[in-house]
Amino acid sequence: MAYDKNNIFAKIMRGEIPCKKLYEDEFAFAFEDIAPAAPVHVLVVPKGEYKSFDDFSANAPAPLMKGFFAAVQAVAVKMGLADNGYRIISNHGADASQTVHHFHIHILGGRSLGGLLP
Ligand code: AMP
Numbered sequence: 001m002a003y004d005k006n007n008i009f010a011k012i013m014r015g016e017i018p019c020k021k022l023y024e025d026e027f028a029f030a031f032e033d034i035a036p037a038a039p040v041h042v043l044v045v046p047k048g049e050y051k052s053f054d055d056f057s058a059n060a061p062a063p064l065m066k067g068f069f070a071a072v073q074a075v076a077v078k079m080g081l082a083d084n085g086y087r088i089i090s091n092h093g094a095d096a097s098q099t100v101h102h103f104h105i106h107i108l109g110g111r112s113l114g115g116l117l118p
Pocket of ligand 1: 091101
């Protein structure tokens with residue numbers, strides 16, 4: 001499957017669909033999840049055309065990887081989650097129920113999150 005330039009997150013980054021933007025730098029863009037699964041639920045997406053974690057890890061240049069993951073950490077700090085803790089999740093493919101095919105990391109926090117899977 002090729003990268004779809006019209007996926008929802010690509011449209012959000014182009015400003016074609018509104019979002020509650022929380023952070024942007026040259027590597028990453030972060031916004032609130034529209035259906036939060038925790039008191040804080042932020043999506044962080046890299047700038048660039050990567051379908052999932054698998055694609056990003058295999059193909060992104062090292063400066064983008066470094067900058068992207070630094071942005072994930074900075075957003076978690078900005079949201080006040082670093083002291084009490086947070087969870088990051090990235091779904092790749094069908095078994096993980098990935099629904100938007102632009103690589104993204106979910107940052108979840110703001111309460112005790114319990115076990116790894118429901
Ligand atoms: P995933 O299942 O890992 O691909 O996650 C996709 C996430 O995108 C879900 O948590 C959705 O709630 C979220 N989502 C879908 N559309 C939007 C949107 N327009 N704005 C913000 N979040 C969205």
